[in-house]
Amino acid sequence: MLLISxxxxxxxxGSMYGLIALGFHVTYVVSNTVNFAQGSxxxxxxxxxxxxxxxxxxxxxxxxxxxxxxxxxxxxVVERVLVxxxxxxxxxxxxxxxxxxxxxxxxxxxxxFGKEPRAFPSFLAQKPIDLFGAGVFPLQLIIxxxxxxxxxxxxxxxxxxxxxxxxxxxxxxKDAARLMGINVRSAIAFSFALSTALAGLAGMLIAPLxxxxxxxxxxxxxxxxxxxxxxxxxxxxxxxLAGLLYGxxxxxxxxxxxxxxxxxxxxxxxxxxxxxxxxxxxxxxAAKKV
Amino acid sequence: MSELTRRLLFAAAAVAAFAGPAFAQDTLKLGLVAAMxxxxxxxxxxxxxxLSIAIDEINAKGGVxxxxxxxxxxxxxxxxxxxxxxxxxxxxxxxxxxxxxxxxTPVSIAIVPFANQNKVPFMGVWAAGTPITRNGAxxxxxxxxxxxxxxxxxxxxxxxxxxxxxKKPGMILINNPWGESNxxxxxxxxxxxxxxxxxxxxxQDADVDVVPQLTRLKEAGADVLFLVANVAPSSQVVKSLDxxxxxxxxxxxxxxxxxxxxxxxxxxxxxxHFIQTFSFAGKLSPKAESVLAALKKKYPEIKSLADVTPxxxxxxxxxxxxxxxxxxxxxxxxxxxxxxxAFYALPKYEGLIKTYxxxxxxxxxxxxxxxxYIFTHFKDGEILPLTN
Numbered sequence: 001m002l003l004i005s006x007x008x009x010x011x012x013x014g015s016m017y018g019l020i021a022l023g024f025h026v027t028y029v030v031s032n033t034v035n036f037a038q039g040s041x042x043x044x045x046x047x048x049x050x051x052x053x054x055x056x057x058x059x060x061x062x063x064x065x066x067x068x069x070x071x072x073x074x075x076x077v078v079e080r081v082l083v084x085x086x087x088x089x090x091x092x093x094x095x096x097x098x099x100x101x102x103x104x105x106x107x108x109x110x111x112x113f114g115k116e117p118r119a120f121p122s123f124l125a126q127k128p129i130d131l132f133g134a135g136v137f138p139l140q141l142i143i144x145x146x147x148x149x150x151x152x153x154x155x156x157x158x159x160x161x162x163x164x165x166x167x168x169x170x171x172x173x174k175d176a177a178r179l180m181g182i183n184v185r186s187a188i189a190f191s192f193a194l195s196t197a198l199a200g201l202a203g204m205l206i207a208p209l210x211x212x213x214x215x216x217x218x219x220x221x222x223x224x225x226x227x228x229x230x231x232x233x234x235x236x237x238x239x240x241l242a243g244l245l246y247g248x249x250x251x252x253x254x255x256x257x258x259x260x261x262x263x264x265x266x267x268x269x270x271x272x273x274x275x276x277x278x279x280x281x282x283x284x285x286a287a288k289k290v
Numbered sequence: 291m292s293e294l295t296r297r298l299l300f301a302a303a304a305v306a307a308f309a310g311p312a313f314a315q316d317t318l319k320l321g322l323v324a325a326m327x328x329x330x331x332x333x334x335x336x337x338x339x340x341l342s343i344a345i346d347e348i349n350a351k352g353g354v355x356x357x358x359x360x361x362x363x364x365x366x367x368x369x370x371x372x373x374x375x376x377x378x379x380x381x382x383x384x385x386x387x388x389x390x391x392x393x394x395t396p397v398s399i400a401i402v403p404f405a406n407q408n409k410v411p412f413m414g415v416w417a418a419g420t421p422i423t424r425n426g427a428x429x430x431x432x433x434x435x436x437x438x439x440x441x442x443x444x445x446x447x448x449x450x451x452x453x454x455x456x457k458k459p460g461m462i463l464i465n466n467p468w469g470e471s472n473x474x475x476x477x478x479x480x481x482x483x484x485x486x487x488x489x490x491x492x493x494q495d496a497d498v499d500v501v502p503q504l505t506r507l508k509e510a511g512a513d514v515l516f517l518v519a520n521v522a523p524s525s526q527v528v529k530s531l532d533x534x535x536x537x538x539x540x541x542x543x544x545x546x547x548x549x550x551x552x553x554x555x556x557x558x559x560x561x562x563h564f565i566q567t568f569s570f571a572g573k574l575s576p577k578a579e580s581v582l583a584a585l586k587k588k589y590p591e592i593k594s595l596a597d598v599t600p601x602x603x604x605x606x607x608x609x610x611x612x613x614x615x616x617x618x619x620x621x622x623x624x625x626x627x628x629x630x631x632a633f634y635a636l637p638k639y640e641g642l643i644k645t646y647x648x649x650x651x652x653x654x655x656x657x658x659x660x661x662x663y664i665f666t667h668f669k670d671g672e673i674l675p676l677t678n
Binding site: 002005006009012013016115116117118119121125126128134135136137206209210211213216218219220251252254255258259260263 | 328331332465491492493494496498499501502503505506509521522525526529532533534535549550553554556
């Protein structure tokens with residue numbers, strides 16, 4: 001009983017981490033940069049979804065589409081303002097710039113959305129259904145399906161389709177890619193828009209299980225980055241797998257050993273795992289071509 | 291908080307104090323250091339309202355020691371360092387003769403040693419941390435009209451025994467100093483009753499899923515849950531219980547009162563019974579009627595009972611201000627040591643929460659006891675008292 005409920009909880013929460021972590025994967029494989037405002041992008045998705053669906057009463061599909069579009073737009077802004085100016089000069093300052101961008105967004109939302117946490121009700125998170133004796137909300141079963149589905153889609157798109165391969169070519173050699181007729185800047189910008197849209201989607205999926213407030217994404221962002229590294233950031237499958245494992249370990253440690261020790265044990269496991277597998281679960285070492 | 295908002299608040303407080311026809315040159319200044327911005331901004335607003343209504347009443351009768359009373363408000367942003375600086379500024383530059391504290395225990399704990407050293411009376415109106423008033427100072431200037439964690443914990447245990455005949459309660463506590471303070475208090479209260487507990491589980495502010503912790507408590511045979519957490523994490527506990535289909539009674543500290551608990555936790559929020567010191571709901575005393583009327587008049591945005599929130603902040607602050615001014619009047623002076631002595635010899639005062647008869651003694655600086663706590667729950671978005 002204890003274990004079954006831990007497994008169900010762990011897979012549901014873990015797939016949320018995986019979904020946000022896929023956003024780190026997408027920009028990394030295209031440009032070797034990541035957007036550390038991923039947690040804030042997730043929050044943005046949830047806040048916008050709440051605004052359109054609950055406050056303005058739009059139909060759900062329209063509210064979701066509009067929120068995703070605005071999240072993607074945020075990704076374009078992040079790339080243009082916080083990443084490109086630094087990355088093109090070979091500077092690593094985009095690390096700090098994207099962290100700062102996230103903090104700015106959190107505070108803008110704090111002042112516009114307000115200080116009080118709000119609820120984003122959904123019929124998918126009201127009546128629990130029985131799964132091997134443990135209760136789950138239907139939404140908790142949908143999130144892993146969406147997460148795994150997106151991981152598979154990304155893997156196929158990057159490795160089996162021409163536009164996908166073109167995106168991957170950018171990271172290997174920008175000049176060669178440009179000569180082959182690939183628009184490098186658009187490719188990178190697209191990857192950022194896709195990554196923030198994924199985070200926004202995660203935010204809207206999590207919102208009914210959680211409450212919406214301006215700093216809801218902070219801890220998710222950090223855990224998702226740990227998951228991305230653990231999975232080997234270059235593999236979509238690896239990232240999703242790491243997310244599920246992270247959630248499982250977190251829930252099982254809490255259930256079997258006790259919540260006082262959860263954070264200590266889980267993060268210790270991450271450090272050990274990275275020491276043993278420096279390239280993550282399914283990642284591979286980047287060959288340095290001279 | 292921006293300088294502008296601070297000035298506006300200051301101006302509002304000043305206008306309230308100078309409401310009389312004559313613009314008094316010499317006023318009796320009192321300071322408030324509380325969270326006026328950030329997550330707990332609503333608490334600061336409630337405290338300002340309670341204090342201001344009491345000041346208006348006193349000033350309408352001519353003030354204290356022949357002077358009008360004036361309130362100076364400073365924002366601590368829930369930050370102990372900022373609170374300490376603000377207290378220093380109020381005492382040393384503005385020469386306030388008394389300080390009031392806000393919601394955050396850590397901020398009050400940072401201010402109290404300064405108040406004791408400078409012999410300025412400090413009055414807590416919200417923060418429930420035990421060591422604020424029980425601070426071990428030889429000359430203790432910290433008083434309080436609010437709940438006290440160790441007494442709350444006793445009251446939670448008593449309620450669980452009386453209402454639910456608990457044999458083996460479990461604890462689900464937020465993982466921060468507040469949770470820790472109550473872990474200690476609950477353990478002591480249970481030890482006094484020689485009652486075992488099923489377990490102690492912690493959770494984080496950002497935890498989406500508390501089912502693993504709750505399942506442990508369930509397997510250990512918990513028949514009642516003691517909950518200590520603010521409004522958003524408390525609602526995650528309720529949602530997780532819903533999912534498990536576990537219908538265990540929940541007896542809670544006052545965290546859920548701080549926000550939109552019934553919106554966040556859904557219909558099951560009703561099953562959380564939490565402690566309060568005061569509620570404006572139900573049949574009101576004449577005193578409560580008059581305070582409510584004054585609030586509505588002074589703050590037009592208050593239209594219904596749902597807007598008088600959090601009621602505890604308003605009520606504690608209102609009574610605390612009256613007790614402070616009574617002490618100053620009784621002392622016939624604003625000198626700290628004399629006011630402190632006067633706190634021990636206050637005349638009987640019919641307050642909003644209760645009638646205070648010798649509320650403070652040299653060994654007890656807390657005006658409210660566990661008899662003054664009431665248990666409440668959310669019903670259709672309003673906090674309603676529960677009858678035993």
